[in-house]
Amino acid sequence: MKIVYSHYSFQYSGIDGFAARLFQLLSRETTVDWEIVTTHIPDQYAHEVQQWGTIHSAPEGLEAYSTFLCERIHNADLLIATSPYDLFAARTIAPKMPIWFWAHGVTPVWNWMCRLCQTLDVTLFHINPQLARNFHCSAGRHWVPRYDLQKHSQTCLELLYFGRLDWVNKRCHWGLQLIKAIQKTGLDIRLDYVGSGPGEAALREKIHKMHLGNQVRLLPPVSPFGDQSWMGRYHHILSFSKLECTPLGVLEGVSQGLLPIYTPVPFRAFDYLADAPLELGPSPKIAAMVALISAHWTAGTTRTPDQYGPLAQHFQTRFSPEQAISELRPFLLKLQARKPDSGAFDSLWSANCVKFGFRKSRQTSLFSR
Structure with a gap:
């Protein structure tokens, strides 16, 4: 199974850190070829990331990045998107591609994003239940309930x-x-x-x-x-x-x-x-x-x-990768069972690339396998 993880700038903290642990666990569930598409990854983390996936350095600029991403996701089984840009680019070029979208930051307040997320297979989610309703999905494990203040002993x-x-x-x-x-x-x-x-x-x-x-x-x-x-x-x-x-x-x-x-x-x-x-x-x-x-x-x-x-x-x-894996396992099995027909996929891909103006890279053909 080929899975592409896209984050414009891989910072290896926050969302990328949690995702990395999640992907390690996913790899134990099934054989996964990970491809990480990003414009930047800190040198001190590059070696560690390479242990669980192949890093593809994308050009900067949203148009160039979207074009590069669309080249990488061709023939992929799944895209895990982390921003509206890579999500929209993938949906435009390959509307039938399975996509998991990691909702974070202020992304969920955009109405068009909410409507788009309703079409996705999975929305990985860590915001409050009120905003979760926009996605028509459960946020049970992702929100923070009330708690009591704890006392501490140190003088500093x-x-x-x-x-x-x-x-x-x-x-x-x-x-x-x-x-x-x-x-x-x-x-x-x-x-x-x-x-x-x-x-x-x-x-x-x-x-x-x-x-x-x-x-x-x-x-x-x-x-x-x-x-x-x-x-x-x-x-x-x-x-x-x-x-x-x-x-x-x-x-x-x-x-x-x-x-x-x-x-x-x-x-x-x-x-x-x-x-x-x-x-x-x-x-x-x-x-x-x-x-x-x-x-x-x-x-x-x-x-x-x-x-x-x-x-x-x-x-x-x-709120743990282990808990997330137990809920995502059925979707992995579904993906393995529904490999798209490559001929029909190529035809649709080619038509949308022309329609929406995405260009072939000079180094790599968009349709290379």
């Missing part, structure tokens, strides 16, 4: 930022403002950034200028293939994203008992975490954020896994 408050270091969309530098404000209350606090990205150099410079070298550390990225229990030493996980409704890095931390500190995002996509006591508003409201942290910060007993709140326990048992 440990915060974690996990994921891509990006100033524009992730707003990772907001963590420094938060640390500076909390310091003024006299609370002993530490912040670790675990990850990499285009904002790393600027973040280091900002830490130096704000004299936070003793309170803030930049640590190398952690492979999502490993055991994430290392997160358990922290108390809060931070998300300052202005777009994502559920950064998977945050849910990883929640699964280890961390309380999320997050920014409101468009379309109230974080409503299902509204019972969390810590919501970070715009910068002027950071003082209120500090007051909330101080109010909930009390000494207690050392945490053990059985002391995690219902949120963490629910997430640990239900």
